[in-house]
Amino acid sequence: MSRRLSFWWFTGTLAFALLSMLVPLPGTLEPFKPYWPALILLYWALESGERVSLGLAFAMGLGADLLDGVLLGEQSLRLCALVFIVLRFRSRLRFFPMWQQALAVLALLLNDRVLLLIVRAFAGESLPPPAWWISPFVGAALWPFLFLLLDDLRVRLRIQ
Amino acid sequence: MALAREESSPLFAGTAAGTLRLIMYLALAMVLMVLDHRNGWMWHLRYATSIVIEPLYRLAGVPAQGMHAMSVAFSDRKLLTEQNQRLREDLLLANAKLNRMAAVAEQNQRLKELLDTQHSLELNVQLAHVIHVDLGAYTHRLTLSLGARDGIKIGQPVIDAHGLMGQVVEVLPTTTSVMLVTDPNHAVPVVIERTGLRTVAYGSRDGDQLSLPNIPLTADVHIGDRLLTSGLGGRFPPGFPVGQINAVGQAPNGLFLEAHARPMADIDRSEDVLLLHDQAEPAGPPTPSVPAGPPAELSPTPAASTTSPAATKPATEPAP
Numbered sequence: 001m002s003r004r005l006s007f008w009w010f011t012g013t014l015a016f017a018l019l020s021m022l023v024p025l026p027g028t029l030e031p032f033k034p035y036w037p038a039l040i041l042l043y044w045a046l047e048s049g050e051r052v053s054l055g056l057a058f059a060m061g062l063g064a065d066l067l068d069g070v071l072l073g074e075q076s077l078r079l080c081a082l083v084f085i086v087l088r089f090r091s092r093l094r095f096f097p098m099w100q101q102a103l104a105v106l107a108l109l110l111n112d113r114v115l116l117l118i119v120r121a122f123a124g125e126s127l128p129p130p131a132w133w134i135s136p137f138v139g140a141a142l143w144p145f146l147f148l149l150l151d152d153l154r155v156r157l158r159i160q
Numbered sequence: 161m162a163l164a165r166e167e168s169s170p171l172f173a174g175t176a177a178g179t180l181r182l183i184m185y186l187a188l189a190m191v192l193m194v195l196d197h198r199n200g201w202m203w204h205l206r207y208a209t210s211i212v213i214e215p216l217y218r219l220a221g222v223p224a225q226g227m228h229a230m231s232v233a234f235s236d237r238k239l240l241t242e243q244n245q246r247l248r249e250d251l252l253l254a255n256a257k258l259n260r261m262a263a264v265a266e267q268n269q270r271l272k273e274l275l276d277t278q279h280s281l282e283l284n285v286q287l288a289h290v291i292h293v294d295l296g297a298y299t300h301r302l303t304l305s306l307g308a309r310d311g312i313k314i315g316q317p318v319i320d321a322h323g324l325m326g327q328v329v330e331v332l333p334t335t336t337s338v339m340l341v342t343d344p345n346h347a348v349p350v351v352i353e354r355t356g357l358r359t360v361a362y363g364s365r366d367g368d369q370l371s372l373p374n375i376p377l378t379a380d381v382h383i384g385d386r387l388l389t390s391g392l393g394g395r396f397p398p399g400f401p402v403g404q405i406n407a408v409g410q411a412p413n414g415l416f417l418e419a420h421a422r423p424m425a426d427i428d429r430s431e432d433v434l435l436l437h438d439q440a441e442p443a444g445p446p447t448p449s450v451p452a453g454p455p456a457e458l459s460p461t462p463a464a465s466t467t468s469p470a471a472t473k474p475a476t477e478p479a480p
Contacts, residue, residue, distance in 0.1 A: 022220035027295050027428055054178075058185050067213060069337075072201060073192030080189065084182045123197060125298055126344065126365060 006159035010051060013040050013150070018064055031131040034139035037064050037075070038082055038112060042105060042143075043150050045086040046094055057083040074119050078112050085111075098144050106140035203330065210332040217292055217303070217335075284437040285319075286310065290430060291335065300340040300363065302326070304433065307334040315395060317436045323401035323424030324348065324389060325433055338433075341402065341423055342368045350402050351390040355380050358390050361402060361421060368427050370403045375417040381408050387421055397436065 017040035025033055037060060045052040061076030068075070085108060086093065093104055113136055117128070195201060206213065292303035306312050308331045318325045318338050326346065330337035339346050346363040350372075357379050364371040375381055385405045391398025403421035411418035 019216065019220055022217060024221060024224055024292060027293075030295065054181050054185050058189070061189070066205065066209060067216060069206060071193050072196040072205070073189040076192070077186055077189035080182060080185045084178070087178070119193065120298070123193075128298070129366065 002158060005157065009154075009157060009159055010044065013044070014060060016040070018060070018067060021064060022067055031134045032138050034135055034142055035109065035112065037061075038079065038109060039105075039139055039143065039146055040150075041079060041083060042086055042108065043147060045083055046090060047151070047154070049087055049090050052083060052087070054080050054083060071119070071123060074116070077119065078115050081115060082108055082112055098147070101147070102140050102143045105143045106136055109136035109139045112136070207332055210334070214332075214334060221291060285434040286312075286437060288318075288336070288433055288435055290433060293428070295368075295428065298344065298365075300326075300343040300346075300368075300427070301329075302338040302340065302433070304336040304338060304435075305334075306435065307332050307336050309333055312336050312435060317396050317400075319400060319434050319436060320425045320430045320432075322426060323403070324396065325423075325425040325427065325430065327395065328435070336435075340427055341370060341425070342427055348396060348402060349390045349392040350387040351398075352381065352405075353386040353388050354382075355385075357381070358392065361387060364420075368423060370421040370423055372405075372419040372421065373411055373416065375419055377410075377415070377417055379417060381405065381417060381419055383408060386424075 014037075017036040020036040021033075023033075041052060041057060041060065057079040058076045061074075061079040062072070064075040064079075065072050089104075093101060096104065110133075113133065120128075286306065288304040288306045290302050291305050294301045294303070302318075302325075304312075304318075312328060312331050314328055314331055316328045318327060324341060326338045326340040326343070328336055329339040341348055341361070341363060343363040344365050348361050349358065350361045351358050357375070359372050359375055361370040361372050370387075372387075383405055387402040387405070389396040389398055389400045389402055401424040403423045405419050405421045407420040409418055410416075
């Protein structure tokens with residue numbers, strides 16, 4: 001029973017991340033929208049690393065590409081790279097104090113944006129405006145709250 | 161020391177194998193991207209999965225609609241009364257204008273009939289609701305609530321009450337994606353209304369602006385000039401307002417004048433747009449027009465012209 005609940009909770013948060021990625025915001029707020037799928041995947045990779053694999057990141061990226069209508073495989077690439085780095089340094093990141101963890105998340109998200117920039121450059125797109133770089137900072141600022149909220153819910157629902 | 165041991169611990173299913181898997185997935189993603197970029201698979205895939213994706217879009221749009229509903233529910237009475245009053249005045253004004261326009265349209269119609277032109281002023285349009293707006297750094301697109309089932313085709317121009325908005329670039333069964341005139345990848349042939357100068361208006365990356373980078377140095381272009389579609393290229397019908405020039409300067413290379421224009425259409429405010437069904441005439445020479453003359457009923461009828469001399473003849477004959 002508890003295993004089934006935890007499975008649904010896990011997939012539910014991932015689906016919610018994809019959905020929040022799609023929520024339209026007013027034009028001025030659009031660059032502030034954090035990259036939700038990356039944040040939620042980060043959380044699960046840190047908290048229960050055996051559940052998150054590169055394959056899952058790839059599949060989720062494909063889903064996100066399909067929903068977003070961007071180049072197929074773009075977000076798969078980004079999420080794979082992200083999850084790989086997190087899983088590699090998982091045991092260190094887990095025991096960082098929160099502010100250090102948030103800084104690490106910022107570095108990861110910035111790395112993600114650089115990857116995206118490289119992909120877009122290869123696809124022949126022009127450079128984005130400066131506001132485009134705000135999103136990783138918003139994501140890092142939200143990280144402690146997201147982490148504590150999800151952790152609290154996880155403990156309450158008694159999910160491993 | 162402890163950290164060094166951790167990294168080589170088998171907790172991560174072996175770093176070499178993990179790296180290999182990463183490389184494999186990255187390669188797979190790159191192959192997908194290249195194939196998609198070359199062949200445009202995404203479109204087919206999206207077409208096939210639109211039944212699943214479209215409800216998700218609507219679900220994602222729920223918070224925005226909820227905010228709108230909340231703002232209506234909690235706005236106070238005074239504000240609503242004021243708004244109502246203002247809207248009433250606007251309606252009166254609009255009705256007055258509409259009446260005048262109706263009179264002008266009537267007159268125009270009469271004149272046109274008199275000239276025996278084949279084309280009528282009526283536009284064959286379809287109203288569509290905007291369900292998603294994507295004003296990102298790379299793409300300026302709208303998603304509309306009509307699709308292939310409603311007879312939408314790729315290339316149809318999209319307008320609003322003030323001017324040209326863009327054109328249909330992707331048609332799914334129940335939704336349609338519209339590339340706006342401000343999209344960096346969009347270009348529209350225009351003519352400057354005051355001087356008749358033909359040029360091309362491109363979208364630009366920085367905000368909702370149009371850019372006209374290749375105007376001859378000697379051309380007469382001023383701030384405030386209006387741009388109309390020229391109809392060249394056969395994609396847009398001629399005569400629709402596109403934008404208004406708000407900056408003119410020398411291009412960085414010094415060979416041309418570069419102007420910037422603000423789009424006439426309410427790119428970021430429209431909720432309903434019109435899809436034009438009359439495609440512009442295809443490129444090429446126009447069909448030879450029939451020589452126009454006054455309509456048949458205005459010309460003196462042959463019977464009358466022949467009877468009148470006949471009628472006068474008997475009158476004149478008995479006189480002598």
